[in-house]
Structure formats: structure tokens, C-alpha cells
Amino acid sequence: MSSSFRSSAPRPYQSYVYAYPHKTAYRPFPEGGRPALSERWAGERKDALSLYLHIPFCEVRCGFCNLFTRIGAPDELTTRYLDALDRQGTAVRDALGDDEPVRFAAAAFGGGTPTFLTAGELDRLCDIAEKRMGADLRAVPLSVETSPATATADRLTVLVERGATRLSIGVQSFVDEEARAAVRPQRRADVESALARIRDARTPVLNIDLIYGIAGQTERTWRLSLDAALAWQPEELYLYPLYVRPLTGLGRAGETADRAWDAQRLRLYREGRDHLLSHGYEQVSMRMFRRSDAPPQGPDDYACQTDGMxxxxxxxxxxxxxxxxxxxxxxxxxxxxxIIDTYTATEDFSRAEVGREVDEDEARRRHLLQSLLRAEGMEVAGYRERFGRHPVEDFPSELDHFGSLGWLDESAGPDRLRLSADGLAYSDALGPELFSPAVRADMAAYELK
Known part of the structure; x- marks a missing residue:
């Protein structure tokens, strides 16, 4: 079950493992063999599902972004997209069936930028979640992503009235020059105004995203952004290392990663981590920091890829x-x-189009990966209860390698696997080491488009 390692001392920034297997390991199902959703959801637990609605529109596309999103939405495209979302919601809810209660424990609107939609369209989006899928948005944690330009009072009012408990805003930097360097045109004054509107809306949780590793960024300017964010006392902060990926704006500009940039990002990460810890925040994962008195919001990092999504x-x-x-x-x-045009023209959403079968080995890898990348680590008993074995039996070479690099916290005891401070810092190297050979091969063979 173990896999061979590509290097004995991995570079710290290889891949942000926000889902496993990654979409580049997915493949189209054959036309005659597309899985019927009603068959694949039969027998699955449906009492604590997570619901995610994706809006693939932004007002601009940042230079580092490789998310599935497009700039603008001409010719009534948002209306057609919501129509398709409505059809899909109806088909998926039918596929879930009524043999047992269907309950959603958490919901999120992401993208893209969900608040690219107008206030009226956001109201309709909530209707799709509630009336088509049966989610009670006012009774579960509801997280919504927004941006400085689209966090308008009318949109925020709709979201709060419909039950939003968490608003996440991508600021990235409070330094205008750094924002421009990341191909994210915004002014600090506009960011501050948006944050004021979010605070006025009185959602329980404000999350601010910041990025480190931007060209020209120094410890001084990084601290400036951190302190500017802390001035708003956000309940959560995400600190993201900058990546330059193929086909993105920065990727086309020819920027590449090197050892000096690795060292800069690692240095800024530690600076940011220590600064937030000293200001009353707890580290949840490499990226996520939560104010110690913040209300809980349901699933955290990596939990979104548990079964039942x-x-x-x-x-x-x-x-x-x-x-x-x-x-x-x-x-x-x-x-x-x-792809968006094809989606909006789709009438039949009863079958899966693109994806990947997950066998027992991949399920073990996912469980270990998504648990180990959290600061609290993984209870060995939970793994044993699910899979009937100790994780060391399944991943002896990987765990031994992590231990030899000082990535495992030896003080955690025999009943818990937990990363050390260095292990958390190297999460983006550790995660890919747990990819199976088959997933790694399919990711490598994927033709970028």
C-alpha cells in the first residue's frame, strides 16, 4: 500500500491539497457507463450531508487564480446558469430518494465569487438550496465567499437574512502595490469599506484571506497586512502561500518557483503564524487560524471532502x-x-459525467491525509474503527519518512498522529507524498486546458 518517494527532502510548496484525489485525476465516464446518481447514493448515509453551490463568475481574474471561474457573465448568462443549477438540484434531490431522512449539516456558496450575483439572484440561489435540496439554511452553518468589489450592502442583507453565518473575503494584501503585483486590481480604501459593510451586516464569523510570497513583499509589508486584518478582529484568518500555476496570469508571465522563493514563503509563513498565535488565534491547519473565542462553524479545512458531499x-x-x-x-x-455553456444547456443531470472511483486504498489515503493536515491530528482509534487496522500498518514507509524529517509530533502519544510545527509548515509537501501511484500517474498524464 505504500508508495515510493520522489525525494528525501521535499520542497515545502508542491501542491495545496484541498481535495483528494485532485480533479486532474478525474476522467470522463464512457457514454454508456455513466454512473446513475440514484444508484450511487442508494445505501449512503444522508443524515449529515454537506451542500456546496458553485458560482463560476468573477469581476476580474487574479494572476494567481486557477479556480474554475470566468470574467463577467454576458447575455443573461447568470440567469441561464441559475436555471441549470435549479434543474441539477431537482435531479440530485430526486436521486437522494426518500427511503431515509435527508439532512444537510452545513452549506457553502463558493466560486468564483457568489456575490457576483445580484441581490435578487442570491435570493434565488438560496431558494435552490432550500426548496430544491431541502437544506434549512437558517439552521446550519452557511459560509459564503465574497470580494471587496461585490460585498455590497444589498447583497449582504440578503445573505444575512437567509442565514449566512460566515462571510469570507479575499483581500490577499492590504498593500496596493502588492495587490497589483498579484494581478488583483483593488485599493485598500475599497477593501476597508467592504470590511466595514460586512461587520455592519453582523454575521457571526468574518474570515479574511491573505497571501504571502507576492513579488516585492517583505516582512514589514507582510506585517502591515496582518495588522490591518487584525484591526477588524476577524474570527478567522487564512494565510495562503502564493503559487504560480500553468495557464494563470502569473504563469503566462513566466514566473517560476525557486529555492529562494521557497525560503521567502517559509519565512513569511512562520512570521504570520507566530504573529497570529501571539494575538489570540489558534492554528487549525497550515492555512487556517481561528480566534480563540470565535463560535464554531461546522466542518473546517479538509472536512469538506468527507463522504456525503x-x-x-x-x-x-x-x-x-x-x-x-x-x-x-x-x-x-x-x-x-x-464548459459553462455546456452546463447551462444540460437538461439531464441524473448521471455523473466526470469523476473517479474510490477504492479502499484511496479511502484510507484520504482519511489519513485530511486528518493529518489538521493541527489537532488524527485519533488512531477512529482510523482503526473505520478500516480495522493501525495506520502504521498501512503506511509504514510514509509515516517513517515523515518522522525522520521531524514532521510528526512525538509528544502526541501512541493514540494520536499529529504533525509537529515543522510538519504543519510543510503540509504542501507532506500531502502529495500520500498520493497513490495511480492518482499521481493520472495527474501527470492530465492535459492542461
């Missing part, structure tokens, strides 16, 4: 215990536009 929209993923599925994936804007 329903994703609606052409960029969303869904997970059963044995199948991960979505729609086609692309980064290039022209390809994305084509």
Missing part, C-alpha cells in the same frame, strides 16, 4: 463513499466558457 454547479465536486464526481475541469478562459 453534494456539489451543485459546473465547478463543484460531489462525494459518496466510493465515487467522486464533477464536471469537466479547465483553467484556460476559453475552455471554461465552453
Amino acid at each position: 453534494i456539489g451543485l454547479g459546473c465547478g463543484a465536486r460531489s462525494y459518496t463513499s466510493t465515487l467522486h464526481y464533477s464536471f469537466d475541469y479547465a483553467v484556460d478562459m476559453r475552455e471554461i466558457r465552453g
Whole structure:
């Protein structure tokens, strides 16, 4: 079950493992063999599902972004997209059946930028979640992503009235020059105004995203952004290392990673981590920090990929215990536009189109990976209860390697696997080491588009 390692001392920033297997390991199902959702959800637990609605529109596309999103929405495209989302929601709810209660424990609207939609369209989006899927948005944690330009008072009012408990805003930097360097045109004054509107809306949780590793960024300017964010006393902060990926704006500019940039990002990460810890925040994962008195908000990092995930929209993923599925994936804007157009014209959403079967070995890897990348680590008993074995039996070479690098916390005791401070810092190297050979091969063979 173990896999061979590509290097004895991995570089710290290889891949942000926000889902496993990654979409580049997905493949189209054959036309005659597309899995019927009603069959694949039969027998699955449905009492604590997660619901994710994906809106693939932004007002601009940042230079580092490789998310499934397009700029703008001409010719009533948002209306057509919501129509398709409605059809998909109806089909998926039918596939879940009524043999047992269907209950959603958490919901999220992401993208793209969900608040690209107008206030009226956001109201309709909530209706799709509630009236089509049966989610009670006012009774469960509801997280919504927004941006400085689209966090307007009318949109925020709709979201709060419909039950939003968490608003996450991508600021990235409070330094205007750094924002421009990341191809994210915004002014600090506009960011501060948006944050004021979010605070006025009185959602329980404000999350601010910041990025480190931007060209020209120094410890002084990084601290400036951190302190500017802390001035708003956000309940959560996410600190993301900058990545330059193929087909993105920065990727086309020819920027590449090197050892000096690795060292800079690692240095800024530690600076940011220590600064937030000293200001009353707790580390949840490499990226996520929560204020110690913040209210709980349901699933955290990596928990979104547990079994029982329903994703609606052409960029969303869904997970059963044995199948991960979505729609086609692309980064290039022209390809994305084509996928969105195909999605909006789709009438039959009863079968999975693109995805990957998940066998027992992959399920073990996912469980270990998504648990180990959290600061609290993984209880060995939970793994043993699910799989009947100790994780060391399944991943002896991987865990031995992590230990030799000082990535495991030896003080955690025999009943818990937990990363050390260095292990958390190297999460983006550790995660890929747990990819199976088959997933790694399919990711490598994927043709970027």
C-alpha cells in the first residue's frame, strides 16, 4: 500500500491539497457507463450531508487564480446558469430518494465569487438550496465567499437574512502595490469599506484571506497586512502561500518557483503564524487560524471532502463513499466558457459525467491525509474503527519518512498522529507524498486546458 518517494527532502510548496484525489485525476465516464446518481447514493448515509453551490463568475481574474471561474457573465448568462443549477438540484434531490431522512449539516456558496450575483439572484440561489435540496439554511452553518468589489450592502442583507453565518473575503494584501503585483486590481480604501459593510451586516464569523510570497513583499509589508486584518478582529484568518500555476496570469508571465522563493514563503509563513498565535488565534491547519473565542462553524479545512458531499454547479465536486464526481475541469478562459455553456444547456443531470472511483486504498489515503493536515491530528482509534487496522500498518514507509524529517509530533502519544510545527509548515509537501501511484500517474498524464 505504500508508495515510493520522489525525494528525501521535499520542497515545502508542491501542491495545496484541498481535495483528494485532485480533479486532474478525474476522467470522463464512457457514454454508456455513466454512473446513475440514484444508484450511487442508494445505501449512503444522508443524515449529515454537506451542500456546496458553485458560482463560476468573477469581476476580474487574479494572476494567481486557477479556480474554475470566468470574467463577467454576458447575455443573461447568470440567469441561464441559475436555471441549470435549479434543474441539477431537482435531479440530485430526486436521486437522494426518500427511503431515509435527508439532512444537510452545513452549506457553502463558493466560486468564483457568489456575490457576483445580484441581490435578487442570491435570493434565488438560496431558494435552490432550500426548496430544491431541502437544506434549512437558517439552521446550519452557511459560509459564503465574497470580494471587496461585490460585498455590497444589498447583497449582504440578503445573505444575512437567509442565514449566512460566515462571510469570507479575499483581500490577499492590504498593500496596493502588492495587490497589483498579484494581478488583483483593488485599493485598500475599497477593501476597508467592504470590511466595514460586512461587520455592519453582523454575521457571526468574518474570515479574511491573505497571501504571502507576492513579488516585492517583505516582512514589514507582510506585517502591515496582518495588522490591518487584525484591526477588524476577524474570527478567522487564512494565510495562503502564493503559487504560480500553468495557464494563470502569473504563469503566462513566466514566473517560476525557486529555492529562494521557497525560503521567502517559509519565512513569511512562520512570521504570520507566530504573529497570529501571539494575538489570540489558534492554528487549525497550515492555512487556517481561528480566534480563540470565535463560535464554531461546522466542518473546517479538509472536512469538506468527507463522504456525503453534494456539489451543485459546473465547478463543484460531489462525494459518496466510493465515487467522486464533477464536471469537466479547465483553467484556460476559453475552455471554461465552453464548459459553462455546456452546463447551462444540460437538461439531464441524473448521471455523473466526470469523476473517479474510490477504492479502499484511496479511502484510507484520504482519511489519513485530511486528518493529518489538521493541527489537532488524527485519533488512531477512529482510523482503526473505520478500516480495522493501525495506520502504521498501512503506511509504514510514509509515516517513517515523515518522522525522520521531524514532521510528526512525538509528544502526541501512541493514540494520536499529529504533525509537529515543522510538519504543519510543510503540509504542501507532506500531502502529495500520500498520493497513490495511480492518482499521481493520472495527474501527470492530465492535459492542461
